[in-house]
Amino acid sequence: MLEKLLLDGAQFDFMLEIFARTILMFLLILIVLRLSGRRGVRQLTLFEVAIILGLGSAAGDPMFQEDLPVIYGVIVLFSVIVFYKLITWLASRSDRLTRLLEGSAMVIVEEGMFDIEGNRNADFSQNEFFAELRNQSIEHLGQVRLALLEVDGSMSILKYDEANTRYGLPLFPNAHKAIDPRTAEPPYACMFCGNIASTLAATEQSCSRCHKDEWAKAINTKYIG
Numbered sequence: 001m002l003e004k005l006l007l008d009g010a011q012f013d014f015m016l017e018i019f020a021r022t023i024l025m026f027l028l029i030l031i032v033l034r035l036s037g038r039r040g041v042r043q044l045t046l047f048e049v050a051i052i053l054g055l056g057s058a059a060g061d062p063m064f065q066e067d068l069p070v071i072y073g074v075i076v077l078f079s080v081i082v083f084y085k086l087i088t089w090l091a092s093r094s095d096r097l098t099r100l101l102e103g104s105a106m107v108i109v110e111e112g113m114f115d116i117e118g119n120r121n122a123d124f125s126q127n128e129f130f131a132e133l134r135n136q137s138i139e140h141l142g143q144v145r146l147a148l149l150e151v152d153g154s155m156s157i158l159k160y161d162e163a164n165t166r167y168g169l170p171l172f173p174n175a176h177k178a179i180d181p182r183t184a185e186p187p188y189a190c191m192f193c194g195n196i197a198s199t200l201a202a203t204e205q206s207c208s209r210c211h212k213d214e215w216a217k218a219i220n221t222k223y224i225g
């Protein structure tokens with residue numbers, strides 16, 4: 001059965017051809033990516049991911065499909081790149097088209113608090129945002145004046161200077177945990193949105209901002225770059 005799975009109908013001649021086709025398509029896709037004008041692929045917008053998927057599929061099939069002449073693959077590759085160039089040219093002239101293709105930057109944190117308006121339907125990714133802030137050495141939300149999620153998935157962060165750092169929700173695991181407010185001194189930070197409760201009484205009701213009721217001990221350490 002394994003033999004059938006691996007070798008059924010395989011022809012030695014064509015195996016050599018696959019080798020040549022693969023190298024050819026690989027070189028072609030390198031040329032096409034150079035023509036696209038991009039410098040690298042660390043971060044991609046959705047539009048670029050779509051283009052890459054199209055390129056990958058067009059380049060992959062002629063590598064091993066005997067009845068597919070390589071020229072078909074070449075035509076698809078160059079069509080995709082012409083389309084890409086055309087759309088990016090149009091997008092450079094129209095902000096509306098750019099937003100339509102790539103979305104727009106999203107506010108994640110504003111004035112030390114998680115933006116619940118913009119993220120109402122995206123709370124599943126809150127952990128991801130917090131991880132990104134930790135990566136940038138942000139210890140708690142009170143250090144952040146503004147954090148934006150850019151369309152390519154990267155995060156842009158403006159920090160408070162030392163004098164303006166406020167109390168905020170801790171982001172690192174040792175301090176990011178729910179406590180019983182009666183067992184610790186105020187202020188407290190809402191575990192969901194980072195809203196600060198400065199008295200014990202304020203925690204007896206749910207969070208005035210997001211109506212959740214889990215609290216962590218707020219901290220106000222300064223940012224150390």
Ligand SMILES: [Zn+2]
Nearest residue numbers: 190193207210
């Ligand atoms: Zn809250």
